[in-house]
Amino acid sequence: MDNLPHIVVVGGGAGGLELVTSLGNKLGKKRKARITLVDAGLTHVWKPLLHEVASGSLDANTNEINYRAHARKHHYEFQLGRMNGLDRKAKELVIAPFHDEEGQEVVPARTISYDTLVIAVGSTANDFGTPGAQEHCLFLDSLKQARRFHNLMLNAFLRKNHEALQGHEHTLNISIIGAGATGVELAAELRLASRELPVYGMNHLQPSDVSISVIEAADRILPALPGRLSAAATRELERQHVKVLTGQPVSEVREHGIIMKDGTELPSEMTIWAAGIKAPAFLAELDGLEVNRGNQLVVEQTLHTTQDVDVFALGDCAACPQPDSDRPVPPRAQAAHQQAGALFRTLCNRLEGKEDVPFVYNDHGSLINFSRYTTVGNLMGNLSGHSMYIEGKVARLFYLSLYRMHQVALHGMVRTGIIWLMDRISRAMHPRLKLH
Ligand SMILES: Cc1cc2nc3c(=O)[nH]c(=O)nc-3n(C[C@H](O)[C@H](O)[C@H](O)COP(=O)(O)OP(=O)(O)OC[C@H]3O[C@@H](n4cnc5c(N)ncnc54)[C@H](O)[C@@H]3O)c2cc1C
Secondary structure (H helix, E strand, C coil): CCCCCEEEEECCCCCHHHHHHHHHHHHHCCCCCEEEEEECCCEECCHHHHHHHHHCCCCHHHHCEEHHHHHHHCCCEEEECCEEEEECCCCEEEECCEECCCCCEEECCEEEECCEEEECCCCEECCCCCCCHHHHEECCCCHHHHHHHHHHHHHHHHHHHHHHHCCCCCCEEEEEECCCHHHHHHHHHHHHHHHHHHHHCCCCCCHHHEEEEEECCCCCCCCCCCHHHHHHHHHHHHHCCEEEECCCCEEEEECCEEEECCCCEEECCEEEECCCEECCHHHHHCCCCCECCCCCEEECCCCEECCEEEEEECHHHEECCECCECCCCCCCHHHHHHHHHHHHHHHHHHHCCCCCCCCCCCCCEEEEEECCCEEEEEEECCCCCCEEEEECHHHHHHHHHHHHHHHHHHHCHHHHHHHHHHHHHHHHHCCCCCCC
16 A cells, blocks of 8 residues: 555645545555545535525535545545645645644644645635724635624524614624625525525514625626626626625725725625635745745646646646636636546546646636526537526526536436435425524
């Protein structure tokens, strides 16, 4: 076992977990290589589901994958820990000490040696140093943060319901800073949550008492997507009584409000930061590997880092060039999924002495889901390169298929079919909103 080439993947997210699964199934099972996944958490939840967990329309428990159990089934090893350093000469990565919830050290700092290293540690929201953002904003970068948001939201609803009962002022102001796909979809999820609450006994709080605003610095929402999509999304948000504020850069976040660049103040009891992304800061100090301004590891077309052919990066933490554009591959789940596929082929090729596979991003389009209301999007024609606008049930079907593709990569077709069936039964049996 010890003589086998050791491939270590750090980060079991949208891209990393798909990669270790296929490597384990192909190389680990046949003992052609030893595959290890390192992740800072014990379980995986597909990140694009986090805003549904936050609003309570999805119970994360039923969509959580335990790394240890998954590793056993798919012939890879799992190590719990947070990478924070690298020694490229010794071919060792450094894992920070692991502490329990009371701050007691469980495992000291340690090293793991590798032959090939893949870094897939994702990204976090980028507050661009905005004063007050870290102290007063909620973020949706992890399952823990999504669950915290959910609890705070339920408590805020309960508090306002009680204040309404007492005849006091009871408007709840929720603001989302950043109107990319995450901010827009979250607004729709929160609107659904505010509509469902009276059904579950909070009869004194009306949906109109929950004021939801989406704030965007650019002159339109979804600035990275085609204009037609952003116009349709604006119409849909306004139909759901979500306030859309564009051309409004935020200069400060306070405990109960947001200060705009022009000095106006918007009251806000719950503020969510959903604008921009940056890769984890430790990547900028990784034994001389090249990073860009957002801490992303700069990689070649074949996904290995510019300084080291045995260290690869994929997903949100990688700045991968695109042949026909001066912008890198966008930080999206479909990009991480495609990169995992390309890197799988490269790593298999390397064991057979064959060439690395160059990665070319194939943009299949973008879909924006307005909770259970509607979905809008554009699909890219593979041959023509032109996009086709879609909405409603067809768009929703394509939107759902993104997650199903991830599940197929992790569990195979048959198990994904069973999971789909169980999801349907679970939705029929449980309340539409998670109430705890
Ligand atoms: C709310 C939300 C909604 C989104 N919706 C969509 C969507 O609809 N469509 C779309 O295409 N994209 C969407 N995205 C973006 C998408 O989730 C990301 O592009 C994608 O998850 C990136 O995959 P990844 O593998 O690079 O990283 P991630 O999926 O973020 O996984 C990173 C993993 O690395 C682990 N990790 C982090 N640091 C360390 C460390 N130091 N050591 C060890 N492990 C570490 C984490 O625990 C995590 O498991 C959404 C994002 C959010 C936040």
